Amino acid sequence: MTLAFKRRSLLAATFAAATLPAGAAQAASDTLTFIEGSDFDTLDPAISRTRSAEILMTLMFQRLVRWKDTSLSGIEGDLAASWSTSADGLRWTFRLKPGVRFHDGSAVDAEAVKFNFDRLRDPRLGSPNRSLFTVITDIQVADAETITLTSGAPVAGMLEILCESSASISSPAAVQRFGRNYGRNPVGSGPYKFEEWTPGERSVLAGASPSARFRRIIYRPVPEAEARVIELESGNADIATSIPPEATARVRANPRLKLVVIPSSFQVFFELNHKRPPFDNPRLCRAINHAIDQQAIVDRILGGFGSVPDAPVAPGVQSYQAQAPYRFDPDFAKREFAAAFPGGFNETLVMWTCSGRYLKDQQVAEAVQGYLNAIGLKTEFRVWEWASYQQTLYRRQQGGTGFGSSAAHMWVLGTSIPTADWRLSRRLVTGQSANLGGYSNPRIDALLNGARTELDPDRRMEAYHEANRILWAEEPPNLFLYNQKQIIATQRGIDNFDAFAFEVPLLNEVTKA
């Protein structure tokens, strides 16, 4: 018995000893361990499309300009010390801060900036971010610290484009040296420099400037949500994101952990097909928004981790202004349908949803089906796997399903794009690439197209506010479902955690006791 006992404690001690080095390293206050659900494929900002990569790129790279704060209240210089616009709004001239160097020692000068934008716009790179930058038609370098970007028409959102993480400035020397392997050997000029990346395992950044708060930031992808919580519970990580609502009670009950809930720019909605009845009638687009109880969806399905939409964009999106939420009034919705279709609307509403792409998407869609049946609409429901869903929704050919020629009346989608122009124009201006519902409204077209070239920031924002008002109260393009929230769990000693609404945290602002 004693022997057995000793053996067991010996075993435990060995296990403990084996785990100690890792645990001890992470307990150090100069190392921050951050856990996310997904890994990335490349750390080359020009071609990356993943948000998880953006988290690290934000630490490693600088851009010409950047968002001042997480509420997107304004834009400040990053590499640029100052900038000016020509009177016709076609030329943007930036003066770079002198003496900035990439982590490989080469200078961050105007030529380096030009190299990056030329690379992005080069069709041979085949960057998925290219079209954002093709508005730039010419780039002139006046001297080492002065660069001028020219566009064919005024681009009011130029600075916003330059805030995108794809506009990060890489070291030209490193891009040329590593070629196809640059995505594994990124070199920027941010507060942290790239140290190592083992795909699927971990990435390590090392502090490279006095503004770096940590000696090391470790990023680990842990796909299983439950495992992320256990990593925190066992003290192996400082911060874990995308905590499932059902695990939040456990985090709250644990005295060593705490829960941080931050609004997300993610809004999830049923996009309506405006090319066929009943949603070719704006009155019924409004009516259907009265048919569902969004508060109940947020409370019962999302476990309270969401908010009821009060605008066609979520809080945290540029141009957001709260408006009166749609009141839940199924009788009103029913009367509106009866008024529009005196004999009753006899077609079957075809509803599509993806599953697992957005928080509880399928469950929410099913609940909506229940609400629609309750006001007397016949419905048919189809659940899609994401890749086929996307392909079907965007299919342009006649007889296909995109752009209002869809076989469905409504389909679930979500978006987290934080800038007003990109978020609204692509989905709502007549004939635009992501206008899947065939929405067409001359007032909205005029407002959004006008805002694109309106160089006065106040007048531009006014146009967006007016568009938002129409899109909410008069001719809603969607059946609005919920705004997501970011659920993050941290060790108790972690403070100052903040994140952009598009779910990119500012890890260098965090403090660790």
Added chain:
Amino acid sequence: MLDYAIYRIAVLLPTLLAVSLAVFLVLHLVPGDPARNAAGPDAEEEDIALIREHYGLDQPLWKQYGTYLVRLSQGDLGESFRSRRPVLDEIMRRLPATMELAGFAMLLAVLVGVGMGVAASMKPNSWVDDAIGALSAFGISVPVFFLGLLLMLLFAARLQWLPPSGRGSWANLVLPVVTLGLPYVATFARVTRSTMLEVLSEDYIRTARAKGLMRRTVIWRHALINAAIPLVTLLGVYFGRLLGGAVIVETIFAWPGLGRYMVDGIIQRDLQVVQGCILFFATAIVVVNLVVDLLYSVLDPRIARG
């Protein structure tokens, strides 16, 4: 023996060619536009068209397959849509992690499983036999993801003896290897037990015992060697399944292996990655089965002659 080996190796090539064609066709017939996935949901048509062209996805299918075969013959598995890096490089980078996991799980299955099976067959219907029977019933029937989370909750969250996930020290290996290996421990135990019971009732075992050989010698030298053929067969069959199980285990324990890479590839419709991984797995399984078949003829020379 040599002729047999040469024949088996010669059959390998057409097999793999057929696999490559099947994988290619299936992946290209699966719905979903790889270029759109590579570009992301908010991409412009223009960018998507550029990617389509870049990867030859606008070419007719037969032409794409032709290009693929030519590249394959040069040892090029193509380039990942998302990372823009050669798929073979990416596979090689992740291979050690998967081999480590699968190798140790197999080792666990063979050592513990065969040991338990022999122990159970020594005293059939005793409490040892019953206990081992119960344990192997549990091992076979419990789903891998459930077992994985259960072990993680107990040993990492509650007792804090082992790290919950990731790869690094040997302690990281314990939970995933046990999770992956347990069903095979159970299978090996059951098969070993039944074959051993059969062999132990053979005449030559009685003869060996009658000669006055030690019990240990009879069991290990005479009985187990003869019970080995079905076990070796199992090894070949289960190697493939083990790789399949690794896909799940790697996801639960954030193990940076090939299985997870392939699953990510499937979700993102990264064709070259999925194609490369499946072809790689298929090759591995075919080769392992070849080795197993050749092993038979070592264990039982009658097979090669027949």
